[in-house]
Amino acid sequence: MVEDLLKQRRTLQETMNFMAALSAGMEPVLGRGANSMTMSAGRNLGRKFSAEARHTEDLLEAVDEVRKILLANSCLWGFEPFKPQGQAELITVNDRGQRQMLLVFRDCMIRQSLLRFGHPQKGSLCNMMYGFFAGALETIMGKKATLEIRHAGENACLKVLTVEA
Amino acid sequence: MLEMTINDKACRGCRLCVDICPTECFSFDQQTAKAQVAVAENCIACLSCAFLCPSGAISHRNHHEVKNFYRNIEFSQRMGRFL
Numbered sequence: 280m281v282e283d284l285l286k287q288r289r290t291l292q293e294t295m296n297f298m299a300a301l302s303a304g305m306e307p308v309l310g311r312g313a314n315s316m317t318m319s320a321g322r323n324l325g326r327k328f329s330a331e332a333r334h335t336e337d338l339l340e341a342v343d344e345v346r347k348i349l350l351a352n353s354c355l356w357g358f359e360p361f362k363p364q365g366q367a368e369l370i371t372v373n374d375r376g377q378r379q380m381l382l383v384f385r386d387c388m389i390r391q392s393l394l395r396f397g398h399p400q401k402g403s404l405c406n407m408m409y410g411f412f413a414g415a416l417e418t419i420m421g422k423k424a425t426l427e428i429r430h431a432g433e434n435a436c437l438k439v440l441t442v443e444a
Numbered sequence: 445m446l447e448m449t450i451n452d453k454a455c456r457g458c459r460l461c462v463d464i465c466p467t468e469c470f471s472f473d474q475q476t477a478k479a480q481v482a483v484a485e486n487c488i489a490c491l492s493c494a495f496l497c498p499s500g501a502i503s504h505r506n507h508h509e510v511k512n513f514y515r516n517i518e519f520s521q522r523m524g525r526f527l
Binding site: 390 | 466483485486491495507510511513
């Protein structure tokens with residue numbers, strides 16, 4: 280049992296290391312196009328994974344649905360909503376009428392693989408996660424969504440989820 | 445609950461932590477010319493401040509620490525040419 284888990288962990292780590300090497304090699308060649316490419320790939324994946332998901336208009340429920348999708352597909356991407364002190368609600372509305380929510384990502388296999396080889400964060404692999412959220416929320420809520428990286432830290436990242444009005 | 449402390453004696457007042465913190469946990473005391481923890485509750489434990497602090501004055505306790513990927517020497521050598 281323990282040996283199986285360790286084997287799975289090793290497989291995941293080597294796959295992610297390979298992905299990080301691939302993205303680091305792709306970025307200098309494709310330039311900014313690399314981000315669009317991985318974002319599009321992530322969006323397609325998000326749409327596919329969420330095809331059977333429950334549809335809802337409620338942002339909190341939709342985010343929870345994304346969490347369930349990730350769990351169901353054995354994706355280790357733990358995230359939690361974040362409300363800074365002084366902010367009344369988890370969900371805020373910006374001046375363009377878009378709903379926004381802060382998300383903290385802790386255990387991220389992308390970050391760990393990037394840091395493992397000293398690749399910079401906020402690159403094409405991080406954009407894949409943006410695409411995944413955008414695709415999944417588009418299917419669940421029927422609205423366009425973005426996941427902007429506000430801060431890419433060494434132990435956690437802070438992202439802003441924005442859903443069109 | 446997460447605890448964040450700044451070692452007063454070690455802080456040089458460079459303000460790097462104040463600038464890097466995404467959730468504005470720090471404030472700068474003009475009188476002592478040192479950084480202070482203003483809102484520890486806002487800390488998301490990204491640990492950027494602790495990594496950035498030149499004098500290693502910032503420490504965190506009771507936070508979730510992400511497990512690092514292991515170092516596989518053989519794999520690194522194989523991948524070396526691509527990195």
